[in-house]
Amino acid sequence: MYAIVDCNSFYCSCERVFQPHLDEKPVVVLSNNDGCIISRSDEAKAIGVGMAGPYFLAKPLIDKHGVEVFSSNYNLYGDMSRRVMDTLKSLAGENNVEVYSVDEAFVNLHFIPQNKLREFALELRQIVELWTGVKVSVGVAPTKTLAKLANNISKKHKIKTGGVAVLETEEKIRKALALTQVKDLWGVGGRSAKKLFDLKIYTGWDLRQMPEEWARKNLGGVVGVRLIKELHGKEAIMMDEYKDKKMIATTRMFGNAVSDLADIKEAVATYTARAAEKLRRQNSAAGVINVFVVTNEKEETTAPHFRHGPTYSSHIILPYPTSQTNELIKPAVALAGQLYQQGKKYKKAGVILSSIVPDDSIQGNLFENQKSVGRFLMEQIDNINFSMRNDVVKFASSGTKRDWKMRKDFQSDRYTTRWEELYKVK
DNA sequence: TCTGGGGTCCTAGGACCC
DNA sequence: TCTGGGGTCCTAGGACCC
Numbered sequence: 467m468y469a470i471v472d473c474n475s476f477y478c479s480c481e482r483v484f485q486p487h488l489d490e491k492p493v494v495v496l497s498n499n500d501g502c503i504i505s506r507s508d509e510a511k512a513i514g515v516g517m518a519g520p521y522f523l524a525k526p527l528i529d530k531h532g533v534e535v536f537s538s539n540y541n542l543y544g545d546m547s548r549r550v551m552d553t554l555k556s557l558a559g560e561n562n563v564e565v566y567s568v569d570e571a572f573v574n575l576h577f578i579p580q581n582k583l584r585e586f587a588l589e590l591r592q593i594v595e596l597w598t599g600v601k602v603s604v605g606v607a608p609t610k611t612l613a614k615l616a617n618n619i620s621k622k623h624k625i626k627t628g629g630v631a632v633l634e635t636e637e638k639i640r641k642a643l644a645l646t647q648v649k650d651l652w653g654v655g656g657r658s659a660k661k662l663f664d665l666k667i668y669t670g671w672d673l674r675q676m677p678e679e680w681a682r683k684n685l686g687g688v689v690g691v692r693l694i695k696e697l698h699g700k701e702a703i704m705m706d707e708y709k710d711k712k713m714i715a716t717t718r719m720f721g722n723a724v725s726d727l728a729d730i731k732e733a734v735a736t737y738t739a740r741a742a743e744k745l746r747r748q749n750s751a752a753g754v755i756n757v758f759v760v761t762n763e764k765e766e767t768t769a770p771h772f773r774h775g776p777t778y779s780s781h782i783i784l785p786y787p788t789s790q791t792n793e794l795i796k797p798a799v800a801l802a803g804q805l806y807q808q809g810k811k812y813k814k815a816g817v818i819l820s821s822i823v824p825d826d827s828i829q830g831n832l833f834e835n836q837k838s839v840g841r842f843l844m845e846q847i848d849n850i851n852f853s854m855r856n857d858v859v860k861f862a863s864s865g866t867k868r869d870w871k872m873r874k875d876f877q878s879d880r881y882t883t884r885w886e887e888l889y890k891v892k
Numbered sequence: 893t894c895t896g897g898g899g900t901c902c903t904a905g906g907a908c909c910c
Numbered sequence: 911t912c913t914g915g916g917g918t919c920c921t922a923g924g925a926c927c928c
Contacts (some may be wrong), residue, residue, distance in 0.1 A: 501896060655926045
């Protein structure tokens, strides 16, 4: 049996831990650049604030009801996430916890007897809240897909379920599936949902009746087969141990559209430095660097209400894999220079590192002289930047003025990761 | 005026090989 | 005019996730 533990309105909950007067009040958290709404408290949902909608559209509603608004504070959320995950690991054992996202983890419950499942799930829930201040919902079932389904149920009926739903019998699974629309199943996105709807397959139970071979042909091949199996309670998606990332990206919208090559280069250099830090944190090196820019040109698109300009991208295969900021910034900035077109306005840029290998197994290139600033210097920079403020030490090409930096008009303090922003009791 | 930012896995099809 | 039958590796793009 598996549990999925999911933090309720995670980003909002993090803000509330340090501003308890906002409990029971409507709260929302915005994406970078204060663009979209990415987390809503139950009270905000009740008022009718939509998910992932643009902030400016929801603003009248938000003002009318006095909804508390926060810019995203990823330093805080990242640290709170670590605390929640550490708590789960201490209760269930490190090897039984798979961190699935910033606010979700699967827990393998093989060590819990059938008649104690609910008890243990409730304990997880209570202790996480006690130790971190974050409320979670727990779904328990024979497979990950069904556990996600149980979790949806526990969330939808918080009061009745106590935040915990356990699907341990065929009867309960059947009922739950019959009450669930296919689009709400884990692994069914918009495209498949529409296809299924056209085929008159409406509920999870309907879908479970379909043969695996049908799913192989009509529902994304092996992906569809796995889904059907999981709905039958046959485990097809196993616990995953932690794996290094195969791709590392740092991309941002600009606060304002920029047209200067110097600004673009500055942004790309900064993103590269950030991506290189992520790379070093997992002791990897990258063999390919990809840079892209997005203009604000109008473009014919299938989604006219959500207009991005065209994306221009290009990549370089590095002479040898590296994780050193200076070795990555040079080609990245060069790519930015190639992509840049005078007279266009740019609203976004990004850097993607791929062909990632462990950095202790870097294959030397016979023809390149691998003289390096050395990992030592990188480590020192990372340590200083981490323990002090961000970016006390940075590369000159990252610039210093950053006109292109994003908007963050409502940011809370980084209570748990910066001494000078520590939560003040009095 | 203003619309995140990450990731994963899978498949199809092309290039190339014998 | 006729034109096999495998393989592998790589990439782009689709679909999905939070």
